[in-house]
Amino acid sequence: MNSAIRYYIITAIIALLLILCLVLRGKKGMYGKNYNLAVFNTVGSVSLWGRDEAVLDKAFQDIMFELQGLHNVINAYDAKSELHRLNDTASKEPFVCSDALWNIIIASREAFALTEGAFDPTVGAVMRLWGFHKKKESLPNQEEITAALEKVGLNKVQFDDNAHSAHFPVEGMALDFGGIAKGYAIDIAKTILDKYGIDMYMIDLGGNLLLSEKVPGGEDAFKVSIRDPNDKNAVARVLRLKGCAVATSGNYERSRIIQGRKIGHIMDPATGTPVTQFASVTAITKRGVHSDVFSTAVFVRGRPLAERLRQAVPGTDFVILE
Numbered sequence: 001m002n003s004a005i006r007y008y009i010i011t012a013i014i015a016l017l018l019i020l021c022l023v024l025r026g027k028k029g030m031y032g033k034n035y036n037l038a039v040f041n042t043v044g045s046v047s048l049w050g051r052d053e054a055v056l057d058k059a060f061q062d063i064m065f066e067l068q069g070l071h072n073v074i075n076a077y078d079a080k081s082e083l084h085r086l087n088d089t090a091s092k093e094p095f096v097c098s099d100a101l102w103n104i105i106i107a108s109r110e111a112f113a114l115t116e117g118a119f120d121p122t123v124g125a126v127m128r129l130w131g132f133h134k135k136k137e138s139l140p141n142q143e144e145i146t147a148a149l150e151k152v153g154l155n156k157v158q159f160d161d162n163a164h165s166a167h168f169p170v171e172g173m174a175l176d177f178g179g180i181a182k183g184y185a186i187d188i189a190k191t192i193l194d195k196y197g198i199d200m201y202m203i204d205l206g207g208n209l210l211l212s213e214k215v216p217g218g219e220d221a222f223k224v225s226i227r228d229p230n231d232k233n234a235v236a237r238v239l240r241l242k243g244c245a246v247a248t249s250g251n252y253e254r255s256r257i258i259q260g261r262k263i264g265h266i267m268d269p270a271t272g273t274p275v276t277q278f279a280s281v282t283a284i285t286k287r288g289v290h291s292d293v294f295s296t297a298v299f300v301r302g303r304p305l306a307e308r309l310r311q312a313v314p315g316t317d318f319v320i321l322e
Contacts, residue, residue: 032216035060039067040181042206046189049200049216059196063189070185073100074177076124086166087174094158094165102164107289108180112154114290114312115297118305120269124176125151130274132265139261145272152269182208183247183292190288210288213243229279229321236280236321244315245288249295250280268300275300279321286315294318 031053035046046063048056075081086095097105111119125148129140140148151172158167166175177184182205189203190210202222203210211222221240228234229250239246251264251274264274283295290313298306298318306318 031056033057033060037064037067037205039064039071040185040206042182044203044205046204047202048193048198050198055196056198059192059198062192062196066188066192067185070100070104070181070188073098074104074181076174076176076178083175083177090166091168091171091173094160094163094167096163096165099164104177104180104184105159105166105175107184108175108177109154109159111180111289111293111297114309115293116301116305116308117153117155117269118297118300119179119293120152120154121175121177121179122152122154122157122173123267123269124174125149125172126267126269126272127176127265129272130267149272152272179296180289180293182206183245183288183290186210186245186288207248208288208292209246211242211244211246215242226280226282226319226321237319239282239284239319241284243286245285245291246282247288247291247295248280248282249299250278250321251276266296266299277302281306281321282319284317284319285313290316 030049030051032047032049033053033056035048037044037046046060048059050056072078073081074083076083076087078084082098082101086097086101089095108119108121112121126145129144129148151170151174156169157173157175158169159165160167168174186203186205186208187210193199193201199212200214200216201210201212209224211224215221221242224239224241224246225235226237226239226248228236249266251266264276266275267273268275278299281295281299283291283298285291285294294309294313294316295318298309298320303320306320310316310318
């Protein structure tokens with residue numbers, strides 16, 4: 001997808017996790033299992049540790065069921081999805097949302113407010129203008145950018161909190177949760193793990209990480225590697241983390257070449273233009289949804305917003321690479 005879909009870090013090495021799984025399995029009554037999953041147009045893994053293998057399996061099955069269900073609701077590119085129907089009709093009349101769709105809308109509205117509009121799920125009109133939905137042969141001019149910006153701004157959407165409905169003021173507006181979906185999803189996964197009493201885990205959903213407070217193998221932290229934005233085979237920084245969510249935004253994965261100019265996929269919703277001030281921004285937070293949206297928001301607005309978010313949301317920190 002979040003979003004606005006963003007591209008992220010080299011995570012803790014799966015081979016190491018598999019070794020840890022084998023070590024833990026050798027201890028009486030303890031199991032470690034690694035599961036693969038594909039959802040939200042990305043691949044990932046869920047590593048779980050616990051004393052009952054059947055409970056681990058059931059928890060993963062529940063996670064997959066919930067995340068696939070959410071994907072079916074918010075896949076903007078599937079004509080059968082609820083989000084597609086909203087985007088297709090909400091400029092004509094208010095669209096009444098299911099609980100699943102309304103809840104991620106609420107999360108997006110909260111993220112929009114926290115990030116002072118730097119995270120905006122209506123930025124799709126600008127993304128299309130710069131060739132991220134369809135190949136472009138020429139750069140947009142200022143008149144085209146201004147016209148696209150008329151269709152951008154979550155604060156322009158008319159929400160009815162009682163009816164759980166959304167109405168677009170202009171035709172061509174649309175919501176896209178690519179910039180929040182993966183972080184939102186790992187928070188759903190954590191709720192499921194809490195229900196089963198599983199307190200040792202690592203979830204990697206396309207580079208969005210959720211790390212438990214407890215660490216397997218007798219270690220005091222998980223090792224999380226941040227990719228060098230200029231060399232996909234190199235590591236820029238290794239972090240030792242636990243009990244947090246982690247996400248990285250950067251323009252090194254998704255870009256377009258238009259008239260000889262490299263165009264990054266992270267757009268400023270205020271100006272309608274690509275952002276280039278940083279190489280990457282990694283957000284470390286207590287919630288997945290925050291790490292997902294904060295990494296992009298700070299990439300867009302810079303260090304002053306990073307400092308305000310640190311103050312506003314306890315447990316938040318950033319690693320910014322120039």
